[in-house]
Amino acid sequence: MSLKDKAKKIDFGALPSASPEMVESSLPRPKTAPGMMMSRAADQRSDITRENNELKDKVAELETAAARAAELQDELAAWGDAKATRLLDPKTVTWSKWANRDEANFSTQEFAEFKDEIASAGGNVQPIKVRPIKPDGEVQYEIVFGHRRHRACLEQGLPVLALVDNIDEVELFVQMDRENRSRKDLSPWEQGKMYLQALDSGLFPSHRKLADFVGVHFTQIGKVLSIARLPKIVIDAFVSPLDLQVRWAKPLAELYETDRVTLTARASKAKELGPDRSPKAVLDLLMGTAASPSSGKRTEDITLKRDGKPAAVIRSDAKGNTMVSFTAEALPHSKLKDLSRLIEEFLSRK
Structure with missing residues (x-):
């Protein structure tokens, strides 16, 4: 039988497959002791190199992670003093006892236009500031500043965007005063009433100390305090207390001190000028510089x-x-x- 015929009879599928161990065992091995030592050393060097490369990769990954962590820490530090804003139900927010907006402010044409702006924007874009007072209560926050924005959202049925911060009573007063003066000047009457309330309640020991805290010259505080201390009958002589001006404080206060009876009598007559009486006309009447009723117009020569x-x-x-x-x-x-x-x-x- 030829070799070709013998090969045809062999079942190659029945032969066992070669395993890695068999392959490895089939490789030539060193026959001498030095050769075997060199072979083992080469294997160990290969393992060490592989582990070395793996360690380098891990170190590189750690260095990258550390650099990113440092960047994130820098970003976090830059926002360290930032406070998150949130949308609040305006019904859960109450006015501060230091609120210095007179109710007359909310019946003006200017406030009506302000409400329209809030409504068209879908709410207040500039957040108000509040502090938490009763987390589980019906009223949970007290306004630090932003009474007009809060009132506009409340009347429009819109949520109010607010910045929530924990601050004490003095800091609340200072922040409210500074924010209101920078955004929309209060009338002397409103400013004076706010300062007078702070002094009467003992929040500040003197109006000089109050001036230091709010950053207003003490003489200016003295002027608005003079208006706030005028008797109610004099304030009511004007159509609105918002009509009172700073430069009127001194003469009215001096007249009140020197001749209260006369000033009070004149104030009671102011309403006779009618609902459209001008602030200047009321002032002239109070100071005794108004024309008499019979000489309302120039007579013939x-x-x-x-x-x-x-x-x-x-x-x-x-x-x-x-x-x-x-x-x-x-x-x-x-x-x-x-x-x-x-x-x-x-x-x-x-």
Whole structure:
């Protein structure tokens, strides 16, 4: 039988497959002791190199992670003082007892337009600031600043965007005062009432100390305090207390100190000027500089004649002031003393 015929009879599928161990065992092995030692050393070097490379990869990964962690720490430090904002139900937010917005502020055309802006934006874009007071209560927050924005959202039925922060009473007062003065100047009346309440409650020991905290000159605080300390009947003489101006504080306060009876009597008459009375008209009445009711308009001139020629004219202005002017011919300088005696005699008559 030929080799070819013998090969055809062999069943190669029944032969066992070669395993790695068999393959490895089939490789030539060193026959001498030094050769075997060199082979083992080569294997160990290969294992060490592989482990070395794995360690290098891990070290590189750790260095990358450490660098990223440092970047994140820097970013976190940059936002360390930042506070998160959140949408609150305005019904869970209450006014601060230091709130310095008079109710008259919320019935103006300006506030109506402000509410329209809030509504068109879907809420307040600039957040208000609050502090937590009763986490589980119906009212959970107290306003630090942003009373107008809160009121607008409340009346529009919109959630109010708010910044929540834990601060004490003094810091609340200072932040409210500074924010309101920088955003929309309060009227002297509102500012004065706020400062007066802080002093009366003992939040600050003196108005100089108050000035130091809020960063306002103490003389300015003194002026608005003078308005806030005016009696209610004087404040009510104006259509709105918001009409009171800082420059009126001193004369009104001085008149109140020197002649309270007269000032009070004049204040009670202010409403007779009607609901459309101007702040200036009320001030003139209170200070006694207003024209009398009978001289509300300028009267006709009275001309005095001598020998058929005009010699003098008597005229009154709208404020009730009366003036007499003479021609040079009718009243030469030599007769001025005679005229003054006649006028004094006239004025002395009852």
